[in-house]
Amino acid sequence: MIYLDNAATTRTSSEVVEAMLPYFSEYYGNAGSIYGLGSKSKKALIMARETIAGTIGAQANEIYFTAGGTESDNWVLKAVYESCRNRGGHIITTKIEHHAVLHTCKYLEECGARITYLDVDKDGVVDLEQLKKSIRPDTILISVMYANNEIGTIEPIEKIGEIADEYGVLFHTDAVQAYGHLPIAVERMHIDLLSASGHKFNGPKGVGFLYVNRRTKLGSFIHGGQQERSRRAGTENVPGIVGIAAAAEHASLYMEERATVECRMRDYLIGRIEAEIPGAHLTGHRTMRLPGHVSFCFEGVQGESVLIMLDMQGICASSGSACTTGDPGPSHVLLAAGVTEEMARGSIRLTLSEENTMEELDIVVEALARIVEKLRGM
Ligand SMILES: *Cc1c(COP(=O)(O)O)cnc(C)c1O
Numbered sequence: 001m002i003y004l005d006n007a008a009t010t011r012t013s014s015e016v017v018e019a020m021l022p023y024f025s026e027y028y029g030n031a032g033s034i035y036g037l038g039s040k041s042k043k044a045l046i047m048a049r050e051t052i053a054g055t056i057g058a059q060a061n062e063i064y065f066t067a068g069g070t071e072s073d074n075w076v077l078k079a080v081y082e083s084c085r086n087r088g089g090h091i092i093t094t095k096i097e098h099h100a101v102l103h104t105c106k107y108l109e110e111c112g113a114r115i116t117y118l119d120v121d122k123d124g125v126v127d128l129e130q131l132k133k134s135i136r137p138d139t140i141l142i143s144v145m146y147a148n149n150e151i152g153t154i155e156p157i158e159k160i161g162e163i164a165d166e167y168g169v170l171f172h173t174d175a176v177q178a179y180g181h182l183p184i185a186v187e188r189m190h191i192d193l194l195s196a197s198g199h200k201f202n203g204p205k206g207v208g209f210l211y212v213n214r215r216t217k218l219g220s221f222i223h224g225g226q227q228e229r230s231r232r233a234g235t236e237n238v239p240g241i242v243g244i245a246a247a248a249e250h251a252s253l254y255m256e257e258r259a260t261v262e263c264r265m266r267d268y269l270i271g272r273i274e275a276e277i278p279g280a281h282l283t284g285h286r287t288m289r290l291p292g293h294v295s296f297c298f299e300g301v302q303g304e305s306v307l308i309m310l311d312m313q314g315i316c317a318s319s320g321s322a323c324t325t326g327d328p329g330p331s332h333v334l335l336a337a338g339v340t341e342e343m344a345r346g347s348i349r350l351t352l353s354e355e356n357t358m359e360e361l362d363i364v365v366e367a368l369a370r371i372v373e374k375l376r377g378m
Pocket of ligand 1: 007067068069070071098100145147148149174175176177197198200206208
């Protein structure tokens, strides 16, 4: 099997699994209990929070553990809207966000929020002038993703942070694709709120975190016990939290090394596809893109058909986002980047990790060339 769908999810690394195991079997205490077994869990939570905070230049009390990226995004949008609704409910986001943001915005619109969806250029980059012009006295939040899951484009987060700071508007970034892969410094980048998810950087599924700047007042998301300083109640997922921290530590330690290897493989794959497959168009920005991210539209084929034929050769890839599989419409991200509907139907995403090899990439290019030619001839 050749796995090229790391933007959908990653393999939980063996070090991470090993770090988690004792917290299922031996140290199963509730972190809220006062006896020794409970305090073992509590200590693990404290350490995990410090580790995660350290990777983004935050303080431990600014990290809240959640059940993943979707929950973190929901929390921010709903809680900011609820708390600031009295001074207007205008939120600025983009047309290319993940559905965790877009569908939450749609829900908030039904509740009375007004939302501006920013355009992107042909490379998927947000228009900063349009952002500035969209800010109004009742704007309560700017939410722009750090890097896009479908086309890999990295957004100018620092500049967006500066603009948000200048106008005194809260800034949230969905950094689910970026965290663990790109350097993040929340203070320098003027980020008030940041979402991340364990399974996108070799951690376990179902655990993520939300960074909330200590000067930002954010309402509770799940009501109940005192966990997560009463803002996200429910017995902590201790093994998951230990796992996400182990993955975060590893990712930040080897980030540069890994990115170098992945960028080299990425550019090799892009180069060969462009040279050897006619009618292949790169989507997203050529250089301002995630290290392991390759995405193309192939003229005259259906992405889904290509995927099925790749699967028959043991190659795992995606047509864009795993979350839209089964959704027959063309990708909202590609349409926002000005790709025609016809062309958007031929989209393929190949997202690699440092575990892939050049030999695998050669096999993939050859399979892809054969499949595209065959489908076009049918
Ligand atoms: C995967 C992803 C999410 C959702 O994260 P989950 O942990 O799977 O809920 C949100 N935003 C982006 C950009 C993603 O890639």
